[in-house]
Amino acid sequence: MTADSRASLDEIRDFHAKMMAVASNSSDERLEQAFRLIRREAFMGAGPWQIRVGRRYLETPSTDPAYLYQNVLVALDKSKGINNGEPLLHAAFLGAVAPQPGETVIQIGTGTGYYTAILSTLVAPGGHVHAVEIDEALADRTRVNLSSFENVSVICADATALELPETDLIYVNAGVVAPPVSWLQVLRPGGRIILPWQANDKVGLAVVITRREQGFGARALMPAYFIPCIGASDPTQSTKTPNGGEARSIQSIWLKRDREPDETAVAVYQDLWFSNAALGT
Known part of the structure; x- marks a missing residue:
C-alpha cells in the first residue's frame, strides 16, 4: 500500500463513528x-500514547491520531492504572x-x-452535565479540555459524599x-443510572x-470491569454476594x-439489596 492510498484521518474517524453507532444498538x-x-x-494529551494491552502498555509508534481510533484503553495516569475507556x-x-x-x-x-x-453533545440543547472527578489533576485537565463546553460544570469531589442535584442520568x-x-434518591421519575457493578472479585x-x-x-447488560469507585467499593458491606448467574438475573x-x-435477594448490602424479581411482584 502506498502512502497516497492510506485512508485519511477524517475517513478513519468517520468509520470509527459508524462502528460506535452499531455498537450502541x-x-x-x-x-x-x-x-x-x-x-x-x-x-488524551500529547502523543505518542500508551495503549493498554492485557496487563501491559505499548507506546504508539508515532503521534498519528489514527492509533486512537481503535477499541483500546489509552493511559491517562499509568501509575494509577487510570485509562480512557474502550469506545x-x-x-x-x-x-x-439514551441521553436526551x-x-x-x-x-x-x-x-x-x-x-x-x-454526553454534553447528546443532552444539548438545554441539558447540562455535572462532571465529578475525585482526582485533582484529572479534574483540572477536564476543565481545560471542556472550557468551550458551556453546558458542563466540573467538580473535584467524592461523588459518594457530595450533595447531588436532581438528575435524569448518572x-x-x-x-x-x-x-x-x-x-x-436524586433520580427523577424515569431517571437512569449506568454503572459497572463489581459484585465480587469474579463478577x-x-x-x-x-x-x-x-x-x-x-438489568445487567454485559461484562464490565473498571478501577474501584472511591467510597463505593468496600466489599465488606456485602452480607450476601452473588455468583455470575445470580448477578445477571437481577430485575x-x-x-x-x-x-x-426476602427469598428473591441475590445480593445484600448495608442499605439496599438486589432482587431477581421484577417490580410489582
Whole structure:
C-alpha cells in the first residue's frame, strides 16, 4: 500500500463513528454524530500514547491520531492504572441509557473529559452535565479540555459524599460494589443510572438502574470491569454476594428501609439489596 492510498484521518474517524453507532444498538443518529464530532486525541494529551494491552502498555509508534481510533484503553495516569475507556463499551453504555436533549447528567469519574464531551453533545440543547472527578489533576485537565463546553460544570469531589442535584442520568465510570442510596434518591421519575457493578472479585457487570413508579428496576447488560469507585467499593458491606448467574438475573433494587431482603435477594448490602424479581411482584 502506498502512502497516497492510506485512508485519511477524517475517513478513519468517520468509520470509527459508524462502528460506535452499531455498537450502541441504538437508532439514535446523534450517537454517530457525537463520536464523529468529538476528537479523541484532543483529550488524551500529547502523543505518542500508551495503549493498554492485557496487563501491559505499548507506546504508539508515532503521534498519528489514527492509533486512537481503535477499541483500546489509552493511559491517562499509568501509575494509577487510570485509562480512557474502550469506545465500544461506552457506546453500548450510551445506547442503553439514551441521553436526551434537555436532560441533566451527573458523570462520576471524568478522566480527562472525552466521554463527558460526548454526553454534553447528546443532552444539548438545554441539558447540562455535572462532571465529578475525585482526582485533582484529572479534574483540572477536564476543565481545560471542556472550557468551550458551556453546558458542563466540573467538580473535584467524592461523588459518594457530595450533595447531588436532581438528575435524569448518572453515568458512572468506576467500579461500584453497591450504589450509594444518595444516587438513587436524586433520580427523577424515569431517571437512569449506568454503572459497572463489581459484585465480587469474579463478577463485573454493567448494570442499568431505572426509577419507576413502583421502585427501582435493574438489568445487567454485559461484562464490565473498571478501577474501584472511591467510597463505593468496600466489599465488606456485602452480607450476601452473588455468583455470575445470580448477578445477571437481577430485575430490581430495594432500599432496606422500604423492604427487607426476602427469598428473591441475590445480593445484600448495608442499605439496599438486589432482587431477581421484577417490580410489582
